[in-house]
Amino acid sequence: MPSRAKGGAANGVGPTPSSSLKITVNGLPIDRPCPPERILLDLLREDLELTGTKRGCDLGTCGCCTVLVDGRPTLSCLTLARLVDRRSITTIEGVTPVHGLSALQRAFVEHGATQCGFCTPGFLVTATALLQERPSPTRAEIIDAISGNLCRCTGYTKIIEAIEAAAREGR
């Protein structure tokens, strides 16, 4: 296949000059050198070992890699790390309370909204942002919000139910 080299390996052949990247990840300030072609997903998964964010397609089609950039759902596989310089990143690890689960996470568990679980972090951060912006979304607003996330197991039914249940609980 036409090979599609993914952005920036840590010790790639022919090193590219690294500039400094200052970001906040899950509330912690990070200041580190970062090659200009480094993709945000690689930075999170490979460099920072935040493996909760999943790599599903590398093309922005599946939504598994969704993280929040200043609170907005963003496809980390299509985002150059340097473009989020000085901004705040929240991953699935960042929406998880230190102890226990968030109301949304609890609802996902209780409603069976996870099956294989690979798409779940993407749905969860997306839905977390939705509920922050609209605490009582309509069903249509929920569907609209998660329409960039693919799930092959659940048929989305129980994901939508879980988001509705968490919204009810939040009211």
Add this chain to the structure above:
Amino acid sequence: MATGGTRGMRLLGGRIPYIDGPLKVTGQAEYTDDIRRPGMLVGRLLRSPWAHARIVSVDTSAARALPGVAAVLTGEKYPTPFGVLPITRDETAIAVGKTRYIGDIVAAVAAVDERTAERALELVRVDVEPLPEYTDPRMGVEKVAEPIHARGLLGTNIQKEVVQHFGDVDVAFARATHRVRVHGRFAGVTHAFTEPLVTIAEATADGRLTVYSATQVPHYLHRALSEVLGIPMHRIRVIKPEVGGGFGGKSDPLPHEIVCAALSIETGRPVKMLLDREDVFYTNHGRHPTDNEVRIATDAEGRILAYDIDALIDGGAWSSFGTVTTYYNGVLAMGPYRIPNFRYRGRRVYTNKPPSGAMRAHGGTNLRYSIEVGLDEIAEATKLDPFDLRTRNALPPNSTTINDFRITSTSFLKCLAAARERSGWDSKFRKLPYGRGVGLGCGFYISGSNSPIHFKPVMPQSTVHLKVDMDGGIAVHSMQADIGQGSNTLLAAIVAEVLGVDLERVHVQRVDSDVSPIDIGSYSSRVTFMMGNAARRAAEDLKAQLLRAASHRTGHPVEQLEVAYERIQVRHRPEVGVTFMEALHAAMERAGALTATGAYSSPPMGGSFKGARAGTAPAYSFGAYVAEVAVDPETGLYRAEKMWAAFDCGRPLNRLAVEGQVEGSIHMALGQVMGESMNYRGARLLNPSLLEYKIPTPAQMPEIEVLLVGDDDPEGPFGAKEAGEGPLIAALPAMGNAIYDAVGVRCYELPITPDRIVRGIEDRRKEGRAWKGA
């Protein structure tokens, strides 16, 4: 919290949230790509841009010379053929001698990082001589100049031909009053699981090899690794981390898994082989592109007299499960109706395309679509309601089909009744306004293949081990593979139910061939039935040990004791008894940690003719679905508004999980109906990405009402049967028949694209055949 079970059970029959849910919703669940080993190299594959070509030479010298490259492999090093079916081993880890499709692996590299590996691939020089390309299975049924495989039937590209005839089909057709012929055409579809294929292999100094892989069937992978690499199985350790969906696409041992292990052996270092999405599409093993012709004969009252079926199946470059596929495309017609005469010819043909294989409801889907559309036509011709037609033909319980399938439980009639009532069918069918319609489709599927693929040495299809030590935690080991369907949860719940303990005591261990007893994995919808029975037996064994200890403690004979929540007590004097922990510690005094084993083997079944075992199963699932659709006659765009899914999985043991299987199955079925299609120009796959191969989004899903109406199966664990694959089947013909009810257009080809509907509407208008007044 789990909600209460049914019929006196604490958990089973209720809604049991998945025990791995908390790890999955926090991103803490560990998938293969999340694992890192010290000094791990990156593996990459060079794929063939040629559909069919003789390999003259592969020059790897420049790639090897590149700094950072640890190994470059070509096909000669590990030429031993493998394949999921022992009778059709025709794959090699890397192409040997020739390439058979665009995407075939011709070389592999391990390097210090991704970029070096990719650069090394660019430096590999492959010299080939092109061979004739065969991309249409019709080209391969006659003798060809250059068969894709030497093992093709008599110089053709036919991989497998099945011919069966029971009863006398010609006589039946001659005396029939109604005959229909459906020519179904089905594009290939693929699993599109969200987690890409990925493997990590680690060869170590003790001569052992550890392989972590996203697989549904760790045991078959274990065997294939041993055979191809020439390492005894006991020196290979296969670990299955969490798997991000499979649907059949992770059930074959796959070439990249073996190549990854080979690269680790070559380099002495751990190697990760993560396939990108495009690679996953080229690995495929999805549902076969199929042309089938289904002829149905009935009497004047709509009783089925005979089926006459011919299927031409596009196998792609390898055999994979193809021999099974070829049988299933005929024999899975044997339910849910009584078929007195049956003839089938199935041919699966190699083509120079990505291999087809097993995908959810393998072999039963395309066949069923043609049959159910044909029955809809018969109903119309005989002026019978489609429900009445099917009711009249329902296969009775405790019966034998003409090809010797043993049918035990069936609640098919209850499925029909529930779907009819809940959908309001009688007030909708042919009565909704033009552009709206309802359709009925039914289904039938195996609840676990009776024949394990590998039957040597003879062993149970599932084994479960339990160990409980003084801490009171119950460790459960089994090679059953949870790929998201919730089998770990069911395994834990069965153990907790039998022992009366809290679910939190039960710890299902990660699949690890060093310690997990063999279960042959997640395929053929077998896990609930087979693993469930094995788990129940293991737990009953452990329970007997605890009851004996409690008997010593209480002085009451075992026969008088019963299990209650976290307690063993005297049946009619519940105040007399011991806690679970007291019973455990009493039992441990002499024996130490308690262990127990349970196993399941399906009973002997099937006839004695060639191929008689194909399709035999210890039980079968049944379904009847009604779809309601809205079609825009101007554009042909349509949507599924609602689906009523009445399904017989025996007793549902975890309603949450069964509903999830039904809802997910409908998603996948709607994908195949509404647009999923592996599109080719000649041998070239045009849409190897999730952007161009579109699976349904949340906006395309209908409201779904799941109706679980099954009665207990006599042999299933606690009365259960499968719910993993069967729930997909009925949804496809329900959609096709609903579109017909809406606009009067018969769709014989999947996917049903809007242009086909518009063309059908135009044809009707031209011919002056009005539909519902339009």
